[in-house]
Structures are given as structure tokens and as C-alpha cells.
Amino acid sequence: MTMATYKQIESLMGTGPPAGAKQMQVMRWASKNPPKDPNASFSGKNVLITGSNTGIGLQAAIKFAALDAAKVILAVRSPAKGEEAKQKIIAATKRESAAVIVMQLDMSSFESVKTFAVQIQAQVDRLDVAVLNAGIAPPKYATEKTGWESALQVNVLSTALLAILLVPMLKDTAAKAGRPSQLTITGSFACQYVQPDELKLSPGEKLLEKMTSPEHFNVEKSYGQIKLLTQYVMKGLVDDYSYDVNGQVDVAIDVACPGYCSTDLGRDFPWYIALPTKLMHLYCARTAEEGSRSLVSGTLLGNAGHGKFWTNDVFTDPGIMVTSDEGKKLQRQAWKEISDICKQKMG
Incomplete structure (x- = not known):
């Protein structure tokens, strides 16, 4: 790592929440102490962001465009909403229309993911940064046409498949640039609070089959479990x-x-x-723009952040279900199941 890179990483780092703070205390602290706003240049780099027509994805796209990315690629389920987002980005950054590309991607469909991976190679000659941000938080149990529970499909299986399919393009760009490309996945601190008894498996039981069953779904716990699988995918x-x-x-x-x-x-x-959620927003929520800063800074960490969990401007412990022996064993099982599905879909 060059001295310039060390200085860049140092400029992104913060103090993090107070040591020993409980979950609600951390959230309150975080709302009062938003992440630093990165100002590094992305000149000459092509940046892909999934789920970028709204929320933190859109705000991250605005930042990448403002920081002079050569191309900002919006991968969105609805092309019409993607075009609306593109106009917002252009209005906010004064960039040329050609600097923002809208592409259709439906993360509920393996076929759409595969089609997108082919199309992006045809539309751009390099991919320096990929931010896999698309995700959902279903309020009730539902499955996609694939047969998998909706959040498991979108946030985990399709995300893993897309990452694998983008790797050759990222590696090719890295070889040409003489430096690593970057793949950043949007996660959540919710993974830190998943407890071992939530994902206990019977002998021979498959994790994904357990998680996709209607009996297992719990609106309060399933989101954290899905975000734990995000760590496993990483x-x-x-x-x-x-x-x-x-x-x-x-x-x-x-x-x-x-x-x-x-x-x-x-x-x-x-x-x-929704009502208590709104009250929580008033008490301890960041704005989408503030949250998007962590996605942008996450793409600037390079080797220093490789394999790590970045939040509140610090690297942090992703939780017992990642770091413990039991968690590591479950990760190996989960990744084998996910990887096998991806390889099957890739043919």
C-alpha cells in the first residue's frame, strides 16, 4: 500500500461509537455523528450501483457522479424509475447525460441477473467499482418465482450470483489498472445481534431450506439473519x-x-x-445521504478493508455468528449451499 493510500484510509477513519454502548445507544450516537463525507476522486473509474433509483443507493450514485466517476451505472428493476433517478443525478451534479447509464436488473430473477452481467460487458469497457446495494425488507412471508423466500432471493442468492458473474470484469479491469478493483456489499449492524439459537440446524438440515420456510420467517429477526448471510457471502x-x-x-x-x-x-x-418505525426515525435515524457516505467510503478502502465490516467510519466486529467457531462452521455450510446454487444457475 502506498503512502498516499495510507493517508486516504486515515482520512476516512473515525472514532466509532463509545466503547460498551448498547444497541440503542449506538444508534442514537450514530444519528448524531454521521460518517465523514468522502472527497476522493473517482476520475476515470466506472462505478456500478444496484438498487440506485432511491434511498442510499441514489444518494451514493449522486456522490460518485459528483466525485467525477467516468460512468455511473444505475442497475434498477424499473428503467422508468432509473431514468428519473438519472435526471436527479444530472441536476445535482451538472454531469453530462452520457456519464450516467441506466440498466435494467431484477434481483428477484436469476435470469435477469445473468442477462445483466452479459449486457454490462457490452455497454462499458471496464468496471472499477461495484456496489451491490439492492435489497428488500419484506413485512410478511413471500416467495419469488424461483421458490426462495423474497429477501433470501434478492439480498443473498441474486447478490452472490451477480458478484460471481462480475468478478471476471473486475479482475480484467484490475489487471489493466495495476491495482485491485472494488466490490462492496451493503450490510447492516443487525447481523451483530443474531443469536446462535435462531439458526440451529438439525443433523442433515440445510440452512437455506430452513430460512426459506414459512415457519421460520419472523419479521423482527429475519432481516438480521439475512444480513448475517451477507457477511457469509462476503x-x-x-x-x-x-x-x-x-x-x-x-x-x-x-x-x-x-x-x-x-x-x-x-x-x-x-x-x-410502520408507526413505531417512524418514531424510531425521529429518534435515531440518519438521512439517506448520510448513510450513503459509508457506501462510498467503503469502496475506497481497498486492501485495508478486504474481508472486513465497515460502519461508522471504523472496522467493527460483525458479531458472534461470524467470529465464533459455531459461526464459522455455519458460514462454510451457508456458502457451500449458496455457491452450489449459483454454479447451477450459471450452467
Whole structure:
């Protein structure tokens, strides 16, 4: 790592929450202490952001465009909403229309993910940064046409498949640039609070089958469990896809948490959940713009952030279900199940 890079990383780092603070205390602290706003240049770099027509994804896209990214690629389910987002970005940054590309991507569909991976290679000649931000928080149990529970499909399986399919393009760009490309996945501190008894498996039981069953779904706990799987996916990608033939990192991979933000992520929740959520927003939520700063800074960490969890301007412990022996064992099982599904879908 060059001295310039050390200085850049140092400029992104903060103090983090007070030691020993409880969950609500951390959230309150975070709302009063938003992340630093990165000002590094992305000149000459192409940046992809999934789920970028609203919320923190849109705000991150605005930042990348303002920081002079050569191309900002908005991967969105609705092209019409993507075009609306593009106009907001252009209005906010005064960039040329050609600097923002809208592409259709439906993360509920394996086929859409595969089609997108082919199309992006045809539309841009390089990919320096990929931010896999698309995600949902369903208020009730539902499955996609694939048969998997909706959040498991969108936030985990399709995200893993897309990452794997983008790796060759990221590696090719890294080889040309002489430095690692970057893959950042949007995570959540909710993974830190998942308890071992939530994901206990019977002998021979598969984790994904357990998590996709209607009996397992719990609106209060499932989100944290899905975000735990995000950590598991990151670890699997690091082990299997991030190194070149010489054992050097050519795709730096991390998970970045924007913190608790006031967005429309819970827009479909029933009133008895939406109302306390609104009150929580008033008490301890960041704005979407503040949260998006962590996504942007997460893409600047390179080797320093490789395989790590970034939130509140610090690297932090992702929780007992990642760091414990039991968590590591579950990660290996989860990644094998996820990886096998991805390989099957890739043919």
C-alpha cells in the first residue's frame, strides 16, 4: 500500500461509537455523528450501483457522479424509475447525460441477473467499482418465482450470483489498472445481534431450506439473519474469487453498513410496524445521504478493508455468528449451499 493510500484510509477513519454502548445507544450516537463525507476522486473509474433509483443507493450514485466517476451505472428493476433517478443525478451534479447509464436488473430473477452481467460487458469497457446495494425488507412471508423466500432471493442468492458473474470484469479491469478493483456489499449492524439459537440446524438440515420456510420467517429477526448471510457471502467471495494466480488481491471485497437510515425500505410494512418505525426515525435515524457516505467510503478502502465490516467510519466486529467457531462452521455450510446454487444457475 502506498503512502498516499495510507493517508486516504486515515482520512476516512473515525472514532466509532463509545466503547460498551448498547444497541440503542449506538444508534442514537450514530444519528448524531454521521460518517465523514468522502472527497476522493473517482476520475476515470466506472462505478456500478444496484438498487440506485432511491434511498442510499441514489444518494451514493449522486456522490460518485459528483466525485467525477467516468460512468455511473444505475442497475434498477424499473428503467422508468432509473431514468428519473438519472435526471436527479444530472441536476445535482451538472454531469453530462452520457456519464450516467441506466440498466435494467431484477434481483428477484436469476435470469435477469445473468442477462445483466452479459449486457454490462457490452455497454462499458471496464468496471472499477461495484456496489451491490439492492435489497428488500419484506413485512410478511413471500416467495419469488424461483421458490426462495423474497429477501433470501434478492439480498443473498441474486447478490452472490451477480458478484460471481462480475468478478471476471473486475479482475480484467484490475489487471489493466495495476491495482485491485472494488466490490462492496451493503450490510447492516443487525447481523451483530443474531443469536446462535435462531439458526440451529438439525443433523442433515440445510440452512437455506430452513430460512426459506414459512415457519421460520419472523419479521423482527429475519432481516438480521439475512444480513448475517451477507457477511457469509462476503467471506465466501473473499476466499474463492478475490485473489489472482500469484495470491495477490485483485478484487478487494468488503461489507459496508450505512447505519439506521430514514428511507422507504420499510414502505410495505403494516401500520402497527410502520408507526413505531417512524418514531424510531425521529429518534435515531440518519438521512439517506448520510448513510450513503459509508457506501462510498467503503469502496475506497481497498486492501485495508478486504474481508472486513465497515460502519461508522471504523472496522467493527460483525458479531458472534461470524467470529465464533459455531459461526464459522455455519458460514462454510451457508456458502457451500449458496455457491452450489449459483454454479447451477450459471450452467
